[in-house]
Amino acid sequence: MMSQVHKRTCHICEANCGILVETQGRKVLSIKGNPDNPLSRGYICPKATAIADLQDDPDRLRAPVKRTDDGWEEIDWDTAYREIAAKTASIDPDGTASAFYRGNPSAHDYALVLQSRHLQRAVGAKRSYSASTLDQMPHHYVQYKMYGHVSLAAVPDIDRTQHLVILGGNPMASNGSLWTVPDFRGRVRELHARGGRVTVVDPRKTETAKVADHWVPIRPGTDTALLLAILKNVLEEKPDLRLGLSEVCDQSLDPVRDALAQFEIAQLSAFCGVSEADVAQMTAPFIGDEPAAIYGRMGVSVCEFGALNHWIVQLINLASGNLDREGGTMFPKPLFDLVGLNGPGGVSTVETVRGTLPSVMGETPMVAFADEMLREDDGRIKVLFVQSGNPVLSAPDGQRTEEGLAKLDLMVAFDPHITETSRHADYILPPCGPLEKDHFNMFFGPLSVRNFGAYSPPTLPLEEGAKTDWEIVSELAIAVHAAKGSAAPNIQHPREQLDGLLKASPAGMTLAEVEAMPDGVDLGPLEPCIKDRLKTHDQKIHVAPAELLADVARFAQTMNEVPEDALRLIGRRHVRSNNSWLHNSRRLVKGPDRCTLMMHPEDAKLRGIDDGQTITIQSDITSIETTAEITDDMMQGVVSLPHGWGHNRSGLSWKTAANHAGVSFNDLVGTKRFDVLTGNAVLNGIAVSVEPKEAALVS
Template identity: 45%
Template structure:
C-alpha cells in the first residue's frame, strides 16, 4: 500500500527499473518520493541501484545472505519485545511466541561478518521499522532467486505479520480486482508429484525449469520427446542455457507459437505466428491483482489484424480441436460458444459477475462497454483491509506453515556456519534495465541504441585487484561455462560482487531478429547452474553464483 506507507524497507528490488512486480504501480518514482516525505525509504541490495540512489539509506548485503539478515531481524523482534500482531492476532493459526526459539541463535553479532552489514545497522532497521506508524517490508526478485529464496520470502512475510503489517493500511494489502483470477482458481498446491530424474517438487502443476534439460536428455519412461513453446525463449531465460540449447536439438518435435524466430524457436519444426501485440485487445487479469490501487482498463487493438492472422487463443483452440477432438454434443457446443465469445465476451461475463458488476441487470455495474467508453481506465478505489477474507482455508485462519518453511533453517546453519565459506571467487548477481524487458525488447532500435548495456559491473577495488581497466574485455566463468564481455567499473557495486544483465545473447545462428543480432551481447544464463538450487522449492539460483574473472585484452 505504497500510497500510505511511511517507512518502506526494501530487499532486492529495483522498482524504478522493474515497475514493482508484486506492486504494480504507475509513476513509482514519485510515489517513493512521497514515501520519503511521510517518513523513510531504506534499500538493502548488493548494488546501489536507481531505487537505492533515491533512498534515505542504502546498505550493501552479500548476495545470498539476506536470509541471515532477516533471521537476525526476527531475533531482535523477539528479544526486544517488539512483536505486535495487532488485529491479525485472531486470524493466526499459531501463537507467535511459539516461533521465538527458531531465531534465538541468530543474533546480529553472529550474522554480521557473513552479510557485510553491521549488527548495529540490523538492530536499527528493526527499531526504526517498529517505530513507524505505517511501515512495510518488501522483497522481490533479488531475494527470490537465491539459495534460500523461498525461506527469505517467507521471513519477509512473517516479519510483516509479527509486526501487524499484513492487511493493514500502509502495509501489505490485497486488491479487490474487477476480475479476480485468484477467486476463480482458489488455493495452490506443491509437491503433489516430482520430476522424473531429480525428484524436484511441482508447484501448481509446474516443475522447476532447472530440471528441463535432463528430462529431455535422460532416456526412460516419461522422457520428454516433444515440446510446445508459447511466447518463450528458455535458452536465454533458464539456468545453463547452453545445455538446454543442446537438448532442444535432440527433441523429436518442437512447436513454437511466436512471431519471432529466436534462440529457442530456431529449433522448432513448426512455428505458428500469432498477431503482434498492436493487433490484439488487452485487459490485464494478472497485474490488476497486484496493483497498488484498484482499477480496470481495456485497450482495443490499435491496428486490425491481417486477413490470415490468428490470435494466440485461436491457434491454441485450433490445436486442441485437432489433438483432442470433442466427443459429445455438449462438449462441441461448449467449445463453439467459447470460440464465438472470444476473450472479449468472456471478459464481459467476468466483469459483470465480479465485485463491481451489475449481475443480471444489464444497465448496472461495470461492463466491457463501460470500459470501452473510458479508454484511460476506471479508478475503483484505494485498497482496504479484507479481514476474514485473508484466508482460503476452511477455518478462515492464516496458516503460518512454520514447520515447512523453518525446517530450512538447518540448511542455513550448514551453509553458513558448519563449513568454510571463504574463497577467491566473486559472486554474480543479475540486473534489469528499464529499456530491456527480458529478451523481447532487444529487436527495437529505439530501445537498444546508445551505449552498450550488456556489461559486467565490477567494484573499483576488485578491478584493481584483477588489474582490469574500464571497458576491458573480461572472461567470466562458472562451473557450467564462460562468457566474454566488457568491464564497467563502478562503485555502485559491493566489493566481491559483479553484475550482468539477463536476456542478452543473440549470437546463435538461425535466428531472424536482425536488430537484436546487431546488439547481441551475451547470456548470463550461460553461467547460471542448473544444479545450484533453492532446495525448499527446487527453484534455480540466479543470484549469488560463484564466478571467476580473467582480463583478456585492452580496454575499448
C-alpha cells in the same frame, strides 16, 4: 487521413500503465502516457514507446513457417495446423511424452491464458514448465502456505507508508515486480514529501538505491541472515500480535521465536556483511508506531532459501503490526478477482529423471527442463510446445537447454520471431502485432498499489491473414482433437469468458461497462480486508508452516560452511529492456553497450582489468566474454551482468538484436542448486572468476 488517439494499457511489463496511442491509418505517430489513468497518472517508461517497434518490426513473422532442409518455408494456417496435429498424434498419442513451456509474455495476454488450456488438454500433456520457477515460485509457495492461495499477495502500500525497505528489488527499472507500481520515482517523491524514508538492500547501488535514503550492500545469497536479524529484533520489542491480527492467526509467534533463539544478532550480521548498526536502523521502523513495509523480490527469490526469505518478510510485516494496515502491506481487491474466482493452486511433488522435485501450481521446475529432454528412457520429452518464451536465454545452462531442444521429435513455437529458442522449432506460429489485440490486466490487478482494472479493445484491425494468440492455440487444439479422433470442446470467445468473470467478481461489472471507461475503473486505495481475503481452510493466517520452520534449521547449518573464495555474480535489469524479448526495438537498444560486467574498482585493480576492457567470466559451467564496467556502484567481491541478453546464436534472424547481442548470463548458471521447497532455480550469487581476455587465452 485524420489521426486518431486511442486509449489503452501498455502490455509490456507489470506496471500496466495507461497510454495514448496516436495513429494515422496503420501508422503509429506517437505513444504517450495517459494523465487520466488513475493508476499510472500519465507516467510511462521507454518500453511503452517501443510498442510501435514491435508492431512494425520488419523481422516479425507474418505467416506460419516450417523448417525444411533448405531453411524456413512459409505455409498457410490450415496446412500448419493439419501437419502439427498429425505429427503430435503420431509421435505421442496419449500425451505422456509432451510438455508445454510458457514464457513471461503469456501472463500479459488474458485471452491466451484463457484458451491455452484447450490445447494442452487436446495434446494430453501433463508436464508444464514456465518462467515462474525461474524467478517467483517462492512468493506463490509462501502465499499458499500462509494465506491459502498462490495469488493472494500482500503488497506495500507505498502511497501511504512512512518507511519502505526493499530487498533485492529494483522498481525504478522494473516498475514493480510482483508489485504493480507505475511511476515509482514519483511515488517516492511523494513519500519523501510527507517525511518518509526508503532503504534499499542490494549488492549493487541500483537505480532504486539511488533515489532511496539509505543503501545497504549485502553479500549475495545471505539475505536470510539479515531478515532473521530484523525479525528477531522485532519480536523482542513486539512480543504480541496487534489486536485484530491475533484474531486471524492460527497461533502465536512463539514457534517462530523459539526457532530464532539459536541465532545471535552479531552472528547473523557477520554472515551477511551488514553491520549491526544497519540492522538496528532497518529494524527501527518496524518497532515504531508509523506505518512501514518490507518487500523482497528477485534478489531474495532466486537463491537457495527463496521461500524461507519470503516467509520471513511476511512475518516481519505481521509481527510489527503492518500487515493489513494502511501504509503497511495490504491485499488488493481489484476489479477482476483472480483469488476469489480461481482455485487456490497447490504444492505437491513431481517425479523427474533427477528424482522427486517440489511442484508449485502443477509445474515442473525449470532446473529439470534440459534433463527431461535429454533423458534416454521412456520418460523423455519428445514433443514440446513453447508459448511466448525463450528458455535458451532465460533458463539455467542455456547451452544444455539447446542440446535438449535439438533432440526433440517435434517442437512448435508460438512466437513472432525466429529467436534463440524458436530457431530449433519444426514450426513457428506467429501471432499478430500487439496493437491488433485487446488487453485486460488479469494477473496484475491482485498485485496493484490501487484497486483497479482496465480493458483495452484492439487499437488496429488485424492484418490480412493474421491471427491472435488465442485463435492460434484454440484452432490448433481443434485440429489435434480431429487428428486423434476425439471430440473438441465448445470453445467460448475470450471476451465472453472475461465478461462472465467480471460479473462474478465483487464489483460485478460487465465487460461492456468496463470498456466504456477507457481510463480504467478506479475502485480506490487499498483497504484492510484480510478477514475477507484469506483462503485457508480455517480462514486463519498459518503463521508457522512446518516446512518453513524446518528450513530455518537448514539455513542454520549453512552458516557453518566455509564459502568458496570467488567473486559472486548477480544479475540486473534495465528500464529499457524486458527479460529477453525487447532487444529488436531500435529505440530501446540504441546508445552505449549495456551488456557489461559491472565490478568494483578494487576487484578490477586486483585482476589488472581496465574499464572497457574485454574480459572472460568463468563459472563451473562455461566461460563467456564481455566488457568490463568499473564502478563504485558495486559491492566489493560482487560482479553484475544483465540477464536476457545473448542474441548471438547461429541462425539468428533478428537484425537489430544481432547488432546488440551481448552474452547470456544463464550460460554461466548450473542446475544443481535450487530452493528445496519450491524448485526455484538459483540465479544469484554464482561463483565466478574474472580476468582479462588476454590472460585467459594464455592460461
